[in-house]
Each structure stands twice: as C-alpha cells, then as structure tokens.
Amino acid sequence: MHMIGQLFDAIPILALFITIALGYLVGKFKVGRFVLGGIAGTLIVGVLIGQLGVKIDSSIKTLFFALFIYAVGYQGGPQFFHALNRQSLNELASAFFMCLVGLFCVLFAAWAFDLDRGTAAGLAAGGLTQSAIIGTSGGAIANLGLSAEMTQKLETNVAVGYAVTYIFGSLGPIIMATWFFPMIMKWDIRAAALKRAKEMAGGKATLEPGQFNAARRVVTRFYRIVDDSKARGQGVLAIDGQLSDVAVEAVIREGAALTLTDDTTVETGDVVGVTGELVLMRSMEGFFGPETVAPSGFELIEESRDVVLTNRAYFGRDLQEVHDGLGIETRHGVFLVSARRLGRELPLLPKLKLRRGDELCCIGAPKDLDRVQKLLGYRISAAAITDFVFFGLGLTVGYLIGLIDFTVGGVPVTVGTGGGCLLSGLFFGWLHATHRRFAALPTGASNFLRDFGLAVFVGVVGISAGPQALVTMKEFGATLLLLGVAVTLIPQLLVFFFSYYVLRIQDPIEALGCLVGGRSANPGFAALLEKAGNATPVVSFTVTYAVANVLLTLWGPLIIGLITKNPS
Numbered sequence: 001m002h003m004i005g006q007l008f009d010a011i012p013i014l015a016l017f018i019t020i021a022l023g024y025l026v027g028k029f030k031v032g033r034f035v036l037g038g039i040a041g042t043l044i045v046g047v048l049i050g051q052l053g054v055k056i057d058s059s060i061k062t063l064f065f066a067l068f069i070y071a072v073g074y075q076g077g078p079q080f081f082h083a084l085n086r087q088s089l090n091e092l093a094s095a096f097f098m099c100l101v102g103l104f105c106v107l108f109a110a111w112a113f114d115l116d117r118g119t120a121a122g123l124a125a126g127g128l129t130q131s132a133i134i135g136t137s138g139g140a141i142a143n144l145g146l147s148a149e150m151t152q153k154l155e156t157n158v159a160v161g162y163a164v165t166y167i168f169g170s171l172g173p174i175i176m177a178t179w180f181f182p183m184i185m186k187w188d189i190r191a192a193a194l195k196r197a198k199e200m201a202g203g204k205a206t207l208e209p210g211q212f213n214a215a216r217r218v219v220t221r222f223y224r225i226v227d228d229s230k231a232r233g234q235g236v237l238a239i240d241g242q243l244s245d246v247a248v249e250a251v252i253r254e255g256a257a258l259t260l261t262d263d264t265t266v267e268t269g270d271v272v273g274v275t276g277e278l279v280l281m282r283s284m285e286g287f288f289g290p291e292t293v294a295p296s297g298f299e300l301i302e303e304s305r306d307v308v309l310t311n312r313a314y315f316g317r318d319l320q321e322v323h324d325g326l327g328i329e330t331r332h333g334v335f336l337v338s339a340r341r342l343g344r345e346l347p348l349l350p351k352l353k354l355r356r357g358d359e360l361c362c363i364g365a366p367k368d369l370d371r372v373q374k375l376l377g378y379r380i381s382a383a384a385i386t387d388f389v390f391f392g393l394g395l396t397v398g399y400l401i402g403l404i405d406f407t408v409g410g411v412p413v414t415v416g417t418g419g420g421c422l423l424s425g426l427f428f429g430w431l432h433a434t435h436r437r438f439a440a441l442p443t444g445a446s447n448f449l450r451d452f453g454l455a456v457f458v459g460v461v462g463i464s465a466g467p468q469a470l471v472t473m474k475e476f477g478a479t480l481l482l483l484g485v486a487v488t489l490i491p492q493l494l495v496f497f498f499s500y501y502v503l504r505i506q507d508p509i510e511a512l513g514c515l516v517g518g519r520s521a522n523p524g525f526a527a528l529l530e531k532a533g534n535a536t537p538v539v540s541f542t543v544t545y546a547v548a549n550v551l552l553t554l555w556g557p558l559i560i561g562l563i564t565k566n567p568s
Contacts (some may be wrong), residue, residue, distance in 0.1 A: 005052045019046045019459040033470045039458050040166050040239075046462020055465050056501045062142075066136040066421045068453030070398055071446045072132060072549065073425020078357035078433035080426055080546040082285040088355075088543045091514055095544035098518030099551040101491040102282050103558070110563050112143040117563035118154035121556055122161015123480065127487030128552055129169040130520055132418065135457055136160055136556030139402065139416030146566070148500060153567045156465040160473055165355070165484025172488035173524030177512045178531050182336065185508070192508035193532035197347060218335045219362060220275040222250065223288035227268050230287050237262035240332040243455045246276030246284065247333040249365060250300050257298065262329075273300050275333070275364070286302060304337075304371045309358045310377035319349035329333060333368035337361050341542045347535040357433050378436035380472055390428060390439035398424035416557050426550065492519065505540075513537040517544030520552055 008015040023042025051433060110120035120135035138329070141154045182189055225232055236248045250264060250273035251258045258264055266272060271292060274284060283443070285291055294300070309315075314322050319339075323331065338361040339346040339354075346352060360376065362369060373379055402420030429529055432439040441449075496515055499505040505514055516524035519541060525545075528537050 005054075007056045007543055008052055008190060011143055012054055012056045014317055015049055015052075016056060016060075016336045016459050016464060018457065019049050019463060020455050023455070023459065036166065036167070036476060037170070040163070040365060043163055043458045046459045047159070047163070047465050048503075049496055050463040050466030053466060056463055057459050058460070058464070061457050061464075062139070062417060064262055064397060064453045064456035064460075065450045066137070066398065066417050066453075067554070068457060069132055069135060070421040070425040071441075071453065072553070073422040073427075073451035074394075074432075074548050075207035075425075075443075075446055075450065076546050077426040077429025077431075080550055081430045083099040083359075084499070085335060090499075090503040090505055091510075091517075091543045092542065092547055093503055094495060094505060095518040095547040096515045096551065097498060098491055098495045098515075098544075099548055099555070100458045101494055102487065102519075103555050104551070105490050106555075106559060107562060109487060110559075110565075113483065114565065115483075116154065116157060116565045116567045117560050118567065119161045119480070120155030120563045121559045122158040122163075123165055123483055123487060124161075124555055124559055125158065126162040126165030126169045126554075127484040128491075128506075128519065128555075129173075129488075129523075130549075130552035130555075131162070131458070132422075132549075132553040133556040133559075134162055134461060135454075136416055136418035136422070136553055137188045137560050138461070139418045139555075140557035140560035141231055144560070152464065153373055153468060155461065156468040157567060159461045161480060164473065164480040166486070168481070169486050169488050170415060170523045172485070172520070173492065173516050173519050173521035174527045176489070176492045176496075177516050177521075177526045181512065181515070182508070184231055187508040189508065189512070189531040190530070193534050193536050196507065196509045196536040197349060197534050199351060210405045218275065218337060219278050219281055220273055220302070221281055221284065222271055222273050222292050222294050223284060224290055225266055225268055225270045225272060226289040226293045227501045229266075229268070229289045231266045231272070231289075232268055234266060235262065236260060236266070237329065237332065239266065241328045243276070243280070243287070244328065245335075246274060246280050247364075247368075249273045249275045249300075249302070249333060252298065255295055271295065271474055273341045275302070275335070277335070301365070302363055303366050303369060303371070304361060304378040307360045307362060307373050308377045308380060308433055308436070309354055309356060309360060311375060312356075314376065315356050316353055318350060319348070319352045319354065322354065326372065330371060334362050334364040334372045337363055341538065344532050344542060345535055346538055352539070378434075378435070385440060386445050387438065387440040390431075391441060394424050394428040394439070395421065397427075398422075419554055420554055422550065446504050488498045509536050510540045513540030514544045517541040518548050 020042055023045040024038035025041070026045060027036045027038035027041030029036060093318055102124070106120055106124040109115065109123060110538070115123065118141065121133060125133035125137070138155050139160055141151055144151070178189065179188070214459065236251070240247050251260060251264055252266070252271040252273070253269070272288060273294065274288065336348065339348060339352070339356065341357070341360040359401070362372065398421030399417055400420065401423055402417040428439045430440070492515060495518065496511070499514060500511060505511045512528055525537070527543055529535070
C-alpha cells in the first residue's frame with residue numbers, strides 16, 4: 001500500500017484513471033434490476049483511493065466539468081427550446097412543479113435538520129438523481145470566498161450527500177412508476193400502453209412483443225412489364241399516384257437504365273425497380289408483371305438521411321397529416337423509417353404529433369430526399385465534423401456567463417462555470433439544430449465529452465474528499481439516508497396527484513412518463529418502457545426530461561446561496 005501511495009504521489013493522474021476504471025467496473029454490478037452505474041461507482045472508488053491522501057490539481061475538475069455540462073446543454077438545447085410551447089403546457093407545468101417541490105424538500109430538510117450547504121447540495125444531487133448538481137454547486141462553493149479548508153469540507157460534503165442518497169434516488173422512481181402508482185390507481189401499464197398505441201395509430205392494430213410492423217419494412221424489387229400489365233403506357237408519377245406508398249425508382253430498357261423523370265413511360269419488356277413497404281409489394285406482380293432480378297451489374301443507389309424538423313408548418317401535426325399534406329408529387333420515392341426525439345426512438349404511428357427538433361430518418365433516392373428535405377428542415381450530415389470555432393466560443397461564453405451573480409431574497413447567488421456552460425450549451429445546441437451550418441458537435445463527440453467529462457470530475461471529487469468523507473458519513477449517515485428517501489418520494493407523491501387532478505394528465509402512460517421525466521430519472525424510464533412493452537412513454541418523457549435536466553442542474557448554485565450554514 002505504501003508503494004502504491006508513493007506511485008500516486010509521483011503520478012497523481014494515474015490515481016484518477018484507476019479510479020475511473022475500477023468505478024465503472026463496480027458500476028456494472030447488478031442487484032435485480034438495479035445497476036449502480038459508472039458515475040456512482042467512480043465516486044465511491046474515488047473516496048476509497050482518496051484515503052491514501054492523493055492530491056490532484058482542482059483545475060482538472062473544473063475543466064472537465066465544464067466540458068461535461070456544455071455537452072449536456074448542447075444535446076438538450078433543441079429539445080428544451082422546442083418543448084417550450086403551448087401544446088406541451090401541462091407537461092411543462094408538471095416538470096416545473098416536480099423540480100420546484102424537489103428544491104423545497106431539500107431546503108426544508110436542510111433547515112429542519114441543520115444541514116450545511118454542501119450536504120444539502122449533495123442531498124439534492126442524490127435524492128433527485130441529478131449528478132450535474134455536484135458540479136454546479138461545487139462551482140458556487142468555489143466562488144464563496146471561503147478558506148481553502150472550508151471549501152474542501154463543503155465539496156466533500158456534497159460528494160458524501162450524493163453517495164449516501166443516490167441509490168434510493170435511483171430506485172424510488174422505479175418503484176413509484178412501475179408498482180406504487182399503477183397499484184393505487186388500478187392501472188395495467190401494458191394494457192394502457194397498447195390502448196395509447198392504438199389511439200396514436202388511428203385505430204389500427206397494435207403489436208405484441210416479438211411482432212413487427214411489416215408495413216414499415218421498405219424493400220426494392222424488380223418486375224418485367226408484360227402486354228397486359230396495368231402499368232404499361234403510364235408515366236412514372238401517374239403510377240406512383242395510383243400506388244401511393246410505392247414508387248418506381250428505375251426503368252431499365254434493353255439493358256440500359258433510362259434517365260428517370262416524372263413523365264417517363266413504362267413499356268412492354270421494361271424492367272422496373274420498385275421501392276415500397278413490404279406488405280404492399282406482395283401485390284405488385286398483379287400491377288406490373290412477373291417479379292424478376294435486376295440486370296447484371298445494375299446498381300440502384302439510395303440513401304438513408306436524417307432530417308431535423310424545423311418547418312413551423314408541421315409543428316404539432318400528426319404524421320398522417322404530414323404524409324397526406326405533402327402530396328404524391330412531393331413525397332413519392334421517400335419513405336419514413338424512424339423518428340427520434342431527445343435521442344430516443346418514437347413510435348411511428350399515424351397520430352404521433354411532430355415537434356420542432358424531431359429527427360426524421362428517411363430513405364430514398366438522393367434527388368427525392370432533396371425535394372422533401374427542403375420542406376421539412378435541415379439535414380444531419382452523416383460525416384459531421386466538430387466546429388471548433390463555435391466549440392471554443394461556446395465554452396468562452398459559458399465561462400463569462402459563470403461570472404454573473406445576482407440576489408434571491410437578499411441572498412447572493414452566482415451562476416458559476418457549470419450554470420454558465422449549461423446555458424451556453426443550450427443556446428449553441430439550439431443554434432445548430434436550426435442552422436446546421438454552425439456549431440456542429442457530432443453525437444459521438446458530445447457523448448464522449450459528456451460521459452468522460454463527468455467521470456473525470458466525479459473521480460477528482462471522490463479522491464479529494466478522502467478521509468473527510470468518512471467523518472461526514474459518521475455524522476450524517478443515517479439521517480441523510482432517510483432524508484434522501486423523503487426527497488425522492490415526496491415530490492413524486494405530491495406532483496403526481498397535482499398533475500392528475502389539476503393539470504388533468506390522466507392517461508396512465510402520459511402521467512407516468514411525466515413522472516419519471518420530471519425527475520430526469522433514466523432508470524425509472526427504462527423500467528417503465530419495459531413494463532409498457534412499446535415506445536409510447538417516450539412522447540411525454542422527452543418534454544419533461546428536457547426541462548428537468550436544466551432546472552435541476554441550476555438548483556445547485558441556488559441551494560448553496562440559500563443555505564448559509566457551513567461545517568463547523
């Protein structure tokens with residue numbers, strides 16, 4: 001152990017990487033459905049390694065948290081701003097009250113049980129399962145102008161409060177969303193999800209586990225035109241109009257592909273390449289002629305393209321409305337195969353209402369996709385490259401915003417680096433979603449910054465906490481655990497019934513989606529999806545999750561400002 005301590009003294013960064021590796025290893029352990037997670041595991045391992053007295057430069061912690069929180073804001077920016085609309089008013093109100101009640105519970109617990117501001121912030125981070133609070137509250141603590149020793153104590157107490165309350169903070173929403181509320185409301189989650197899917201499908205049949213919608217399996221097949229073919233002598237666009245969701249993509253005459261236009265006619269002996277939904281293709285032989293194979297060496301190039309919806313004309317409209325509104329002249333040859341919101345797959349059902357920032361994945365010939373894309377929004381490039389000009393500008397703006405301070409009820413509150421970079425990330429994420437030429441930060445890059453940034457930050461916090469963490473656990477351990485249970489459960493109980501009776505969010509799937517989204521509870525959402533058996537909870541979850549992610553993160557500096565007690 002002495003040799004390890006000497007090694008860490010010589011190369012402190014080595015302790016950090018070992019902490020992250022072991023932390024994520026510990027985080028993989030499962031107890032039933034519960035998984036501790038890499039971040040909580042890293043914090044615990046960091047506290048243990050910190051007993052060796054390892055010292056790591058605090059600037060590393062600040063830098064990597066800034067990268068993490070900027071990436072969080074960037075990814076959530078488009079969804080956050082497009083969630084702020086009248087159509088989502090009740091869901092927005094539900095998320096806002098969930099976050100507000102959570103804040104009040106933390107403040108009341110701190111005042112009633114004489115918690116210091118660091119422990120209170122840790123209680124919020126763990127009880128409300130928002131790891132970013134560790135960083136935003138830490139930034140606010142650093143700006144209080146306290147001694148180095150007191151600052152270290154407060155930061156340690158944040159980490160301890162989080163570690164003690166996080167486990168039940170993660171379990172609580174799972175219990176409430178998948179067992180408690182369905183039990184007292186006498187809801188069958190699976191039946192409610194099937195009913196919701198049927199409503200969104202306009203009365204069409206819904207699917208059981210293991211089934212798939214063959215109508216969404218887009219394929220291309222080839223047919224030889226014969227004398228009695230219904231397609232013979234007709235133009236390509238006229239054929240597409242008759243078949244609606246089937247499109248002629250190629251006409252091959254005497255072994256050579258014709259340059260296809262809307263007026264190109266189909267003649268006897270031609271081989272036509274037809275793309276469409278599988279269930280419709282089964283009857284195409286009766287329209288075109290016998291199915292055949294493509295001529296040797298022939299290639300039909302099609303593209304899968306993601307388009308961000310930015311055209312206001314389609315906001316709040318059903319998929320079926322958009323499909324019919326585009327008209328066959330515009331939409332022919334283009335097939336929607338998936339849709340995502342906040343990075344989560346949406347159910348492709350006719351009554352699904354589209355929102356600004358939804359990512360629509362379409363397949364078709366490039367010229368057809370270009371035609372539709374102009375009406376919907378901006379293309380997401382498959383070969384996106386980070387725009388380092390805006391990346392550097394975004395972090396600069398975030399640090400500058402972090403210098404802003406203000407008062408709440410006479411109490412000074414500072415935004416801090418974390419809050420500043422979050423707000424900057426939100427803006428630049430929105431900017432890129434609406435103007436794709438600017439501020440590109442590819443999903444892979446932003447995911448890495450988010451995950452690695454938080455892992456490094458939490459690892460340094462845990463290591464720096466060191467021996468002081470054990471002292472705090474002995475002092476507040478049992479009390480903190482119970483307070484964490486209260487902070488986890490009370491907001492859910494109050495806001496669920498407020499949402500049900502006052503906001504009239506009474507559909508079981510919508511109500512439970514709002515519940516876990518308003519808590520930014522990913523484990524609870526995963527458990528709800530499993531119970532539902534389909535993607536219907538995604539719709540209400542994404543709106544409330546986007547709002548909760550921002551508000552809960554900003555609670556960190558507010559708690560540090562409103563709670564004035566420091567450790568003795």
